[in-house]
Amino acid sequence: SGLGKTEFLKEMKRRDREMIVVSGDPTTRSLGAILLLISKPLPGVYSRACTNTAFMLNIIDYLRGSGRLLVVDEAHFLSWESFETVRKIYDATGIGVVFVGQPRLYDEMRGGSRKSLLWDQIFSRVGLRCHFKNDIQMADVEMIVNRFYPSGICKKSMEYLHSKASGPGKFRAMVKLLQRAQRLAEAEHTKVTLPLLQQVNKLLMA
Numbered sequence: 283s284g285l286g287k288t289e290f291l292k293e294m295k296r297r298d299r300e301m302i303v304v305s306g307d308p309t310t311r312s313l314g315a316i317l318l319l320i321s322k323p324l325p326g327v328y329s330r331a332c333t334n335t336a337f338m339l340n341i342i343d344y345l346r347g348s349g350r351l352l353v354v355d356e357a358h359f360l361s362w363e364s365f366e367t368v369r370k371i372y373d374a375t376g377i378g379v380v381f382v383g384q385p386r387l388y389d390e391m392r393g394g395s396r397k398s399l400l401w402d403q404i405f406s407r408v409g410l411r412c413h414f415k416n417d418i419q420m421a422d423v424e425m426i427v428n429r430f431y432p433s434g435i436c437k438k439s440m441e442y443l444h445s446k447a448s449g450p451g452k453f454r455a456m457v458k459l460l461q462r463a464q465r466l467a468e469a470e471h472t473k474v475t476l477p478l479l480q481q482v483n484k485l486l487m488a
Contacts, residue, residue: 287382291355302352306359306383316364317341320352320371338367345375358383362401369404418447426453430460431474439476446483459483 288305295303304319313334321327321337324344329337345352354360354368365381372379381387391401391408423444427435435443447456460474463482467474 288355291353291382294353298351300350302350304352304354306354306356306364308359310359311361311364313363313367316360316367320368334367338371342371342374345371345377348375348377351378351380353380353382355382357381358387365401365404369407372407418444418452420444422453423447423456426457427460430457431464433473435474436476439474439479442476442479459486462486 291303295301302320302323304316304322306316306319310316310319314329314337317334317337318329321329321341324341327340327344332340352368352371357365360368368379368381371377391405420440424440427440427443443456443460446459447453449455451458459479459482462485463474463479466482467478472478
């Protein structure tokens, strides 16, 4: 969490407008919900009160041979049935599919338990997996900080932000801290300093 997966997908979408990006949440566990998400960016594909099977076939007809990429963000929220539905679309259309989510999703797929056998049809189709690194590099922190604060901050402040990015919440926590400190500095007509960052961090942790 907080490593920038969703922001990365937004940049990919900006570069490839044909890419289909949908995002799961606790309300999208049903088959109808995931089909509706996938259909939204497909002109002319509607459920029209038809069955889920007919709805899926409409999506398959639209995507077959298109060569497009379907990305499901927050995929750990999806039910096994929803994964199977996406797998069916993948098999029938030949499009690319990427699932993005928490590591526990992949662990569950390969868990070796009787429950994990349900995932065999999906797990056997995984061609590539990628784990975002937990070892946050200073260069990555500097790139993000300089984007939000072009005037630059001192070395100790940068090191402090690096320590925050390496802890719980990762980049998300660091950016939240920097933004709050930046707003406070602007209000007080001063610069972002280490004491200010530490002060804001205490307020956020309170």
